[in-house]
Amino acid sequence: MTESPRAHIAMFSIAAHGHVNPSLEVIRELVARGHRVSYAIPATPGAFAEKVAATGADPVLYSSVLPVDGDPEAWGTELIDNIEPFLNDGIQALPQLAAAFAGDEPDLVLHDITSYPARILAHRWGVPAVSLWPNLVPWEGYEKEVGEPMTAELRQTERGRAYYARFAAWLAENGLGDLSSDDFVARPRRALVLIPEALQPHADRVDRTVHTFVGACQGDRADQGEWQRPAGAEKVLLVSLGSSFTKQPAFYRACAEAFGELPGWHVVLQIGAHVDPSELGDVPPTVEVRSWVPQLAVLRQADAFITHAGAGGSQEGLATGTPMVAVPQAVDQFGNADMLQALGVARHLPMEDANAATLREAVLALVDDPRVAARAAAVREQMAREGGTRQAADLIEAELPL
Structure with missing residues (x-):
């Protein structure tokens, strides 16, 4: 244990599973090392404050105007619909958070990439800021290759121009006018990347003076409960589209059809909060329908994983050496699916091509291929060497002011 x-x-984070969960084991480790950790989290449904408190940190609750996690339709359909809410939320949350920490300013700020007030407060307080980055990071050349083409059309619209002008004015007002909005969001002072390097595109072009890959910081997840493999189950398949883009009853019916009558197979079908089990019709007894499951506990016993290829699910599949069929739904999941396939541990199956026949063929091909098992084992070993939670805590302590 590092002495300090x-x-x-x-x-600082937002109330979304994909942003809170990756940080929890790091926070738990920092508390175990004797540090006092305050964790700013919105006061919204979803037991996020309880999750934070379970690590030993003190939840600092604030009001958020972001759409609730798990309701993808609330995010609209255009790029501006996806990015504008974070600025709106940051502007209204900043005075709340400044007041919450008045007289009890921290020695160091940790922040998720979506928590805009954190970096401003660190600047105001004159303390170091470290980003706990839960997904892929921009590489050298990212702006020219990805960022600018993606936002070019938006910058020509009235709403887009207003968004960028408002962001620039907010940064200038808070002493960070030398940063563009893109650099403020995507170019942190220092970042610990909570995904394995194996999932990072163009990893050789990532600035290692800023970004350090520490890999998955998963812990034992005992607080999430256990799962028992049924007696007689020769093969176990987990199906999960995560927590947000889960309103896919036709997809779940296809999974039940594909594997429900397959001899020796048991299917754990996580359908999320937005689908009623009755929408699936009659499912075979070998299909276990759940709104939520302790995913890591299931994956430790699973033979295959049909996943949306979110950052959390992807690295859990890699950490347990589970072959994956990636059916991405949004944002970075498409890139993750391609990376998993390139690693030789998964197949990328677009949602529009996913039916009972294609899902069954993809899963069976993966579990019957010894080359997939060998690649999965190699990636799993590589991830273990990245250090995980202890390495993250060591690096955070190294950033503390002397």
Whole structure:
């Protein structure tokens, strides 16, 4: 254990599983090392404050105007619909958070990439800021290759111009006018990347003076409960589209059709909060329909995983050496699906091509291929060497002011 003086560390995030969960084991480790951790999290449904408190950190609750996690339709359909809410939320949350920490300012700020007030507060307080980055990071050349083409049309619209002008004015007002909005969001002072390097595109072009890959920080997840493999189940398949893009009853019916009558197979079908089990019709007894499952506990016993290829699910599949069929739904999941396929541990199956026949063929091909098992084992070993939670905590302590 690294020795360091007891410090007050503040973590800032939003109420979304894919942003809170990756940080929890790091926070738990920092508390175990004797640091006092305050964790700023919105006061919204979803038991996020309880998750934070379970690590030993002190939840600092604030009001958020972001759409609730798990309701993808609330995010609209255009790029501006996806990015504008974070600015709106940051502007209204900043005075709340400044007041919450007044007189109890931390020695160091940790922040998720979506928590815009955190970096401003770190600047205001004159303390180091470290981003706990839960997905892929921009590489050298990213702006020219991806960022600018993606936002070019938006910057020509009235709404887009207003968004960028408002962002620039907010940064200038808070002493960060030398940063563009893109650099403010995507170019942190220092970042610990909570995904394995194996999932990072163009990893050789990532600035290692800023970004350090520490890999999955998963812990034992005992608080999520256990799962028992049924007696007689020769093969276990987990199907999960994560927590947000789960309103896919036809897809779940296809999974039940594909594997429900397959001899020796048991299917754990996580359908999320937005589908009623009755929408699936009659399912075979070998298909276990759940709104939520302790995913890591299931994956430790699973033979295959049909996933949306979110950052969390992808690295859990890699960490357990589970072959994956990636059926991406949104944002970075498409890139993750391609990376998993390139690693030789998965197949990328577009949603529009996913039916009972294609799903069955993809899963069976993966579990019957010894080359897939060998690649999965090699990636799993590579991830273990990245250090995970202990390495992340060591690097955070190295950033504390002397």
